[in-house]
Amino acid sequence: MSKVSTIGKLSEFDLTNGNWRVYVDRVEMFYKVNSVTDDMKLPILISAIGDAAYELMVTLCSPKKPSELTYAEVVKTMENHLQPPPSVLAERFRFRQCRQVKGQSIKDYVAELKKLSRYCDFSTTLNDNLRDQFACGINNDLFRQRLFTESELDFEKAVSIASNLEAAERDALAVEPSGGAGTSAEGVHHAGTSTARPNTSQFAGASRQHANMAAVHFKNGCTACGDRYHNFSECRFQSFVCSRCGKMGHLRRVCPNPMEDIGGAAAGRRRDAGASTGRGARSRWPRGRSGGPRRSTNAYWLQNNEYQPMEEQEFPEDECINQMSLADYKPA
Known part of the structure; x- marks a missing residue:
């Protein structure tokens, strides 16, 4: 007889940091790709999950043994213990509090939103809620204003626009003169024999300095002359x-x-x-x-x-x- 090879491999379940629902999804895919019959699903699960997880399974199924229950009953018993049904209101609260943090890319922010929306039970309004939270939680004011100008905006389109703006901003920073090759001592960037372009960073710095000085405002003013901008x-x-x-x-x-x-x-x-x-x-x-x-x-x-x-x-x-x-x- 020829040995039948299996596709894929089932790893042990990490009882400390593992996600039982995700683990069961992988187990189901393993069963499907290898055409595992229903009577073999429970034995394969017991043999794959590891000693610590099996000991917990035995405790939860007591006084019966896990082998005396069906595959669906064992999976449900473990799920109720490891990941009890969360509060929909609590999950929606966490979803509404999600904001893009500094240094987080658009794609990572999208992934975080989708992760938090799994147990919010949005049903048919999932995409609308994702779009609203994405547009309101993005930390770039210019990106947010650009999204607000769209009359018909869905979640996919909002992510596409924000991703394109993020890429354009990243490319613009990459071509800015940084004082290396191609930049003269006077801060002028040269490209071959083309006309030199003045470096506007010095003007931007002066504008910021002027704005900072203008922002200084003494509440009672100078007691010598009344000027509100010095003491x-x-x-x-x-x-x-x-x-x-x-x-x-x-x-x-x-x-x-x-x-x-x-x-x-x-x-x-x-x-x-x-x-x-x-x-x-x-x-x-x-x-x-x-x-x-x-x-x-x-x-x-x-x-x-x-x-x-x-x-x-x-x-x-x-x-x-x-x-x-x-x-x-x-x-x-």
Whole structure:
């Protein structure tokens, strides 16, 4: 008699990490391709699954032996223990939470979605649910916008469009100049004798830097000038003397003491500063008709212990309000 050869091979079932349903599917295909009769299915299964899985089978079938049951009864008993029927709502929740993670390709994301949809019992709406979750869960905004523009979109078409966009993006990155052969020191890529194409990466970097600088916004603004895009320590007006209240450290447009007169303590401080230089305050601080210091519209810069009046045209931005809130502006 000639020996009959079998097609394929049944491996032992991994009781720790194995999937019983998947294992049984492989067993069924082995039976089909080798034309195994029904009375031989259970003996072949018992002889193939391994010692650990068979010991569990004996325990679950007790008080009967596995050989005393039918093939279908043994398979169902093992399935109920190893993989009990999952909750449809729980499986659908996991499916809805599935998002494409960073670094995951389109094909891997599709495989993950299909795996999670197996026990969701979507029935005839499976493709619609796969399409919706795929389009909403993809992590590339441009890809998602492209899918949203399609009026008639099914799951297969959505995957095809996203895969083509992913391939185009990957090819575009592959041909970008990277500083190797064919790239000059000035960042210009040359292809043979064709016209050189400027490298736009430097402009992109400058744009990103400008955007980052523009994104800095101080909630209360600079207390010296009111600018919302820098703080007091960076302000050029931090040593100016307010022409309204006579105090150093801010301009009159952001003066926190609008009711304080320029005379009194303010004048005294200015006279003290003038006395330290050996000159009278009259030469630097014009006096009004009442004898007190005359109110000035200029700001004053403290330099070498002297208050030097600065002409308005030298610092036209002194009264500029384009960078501060109108609600914070205090007119003269």
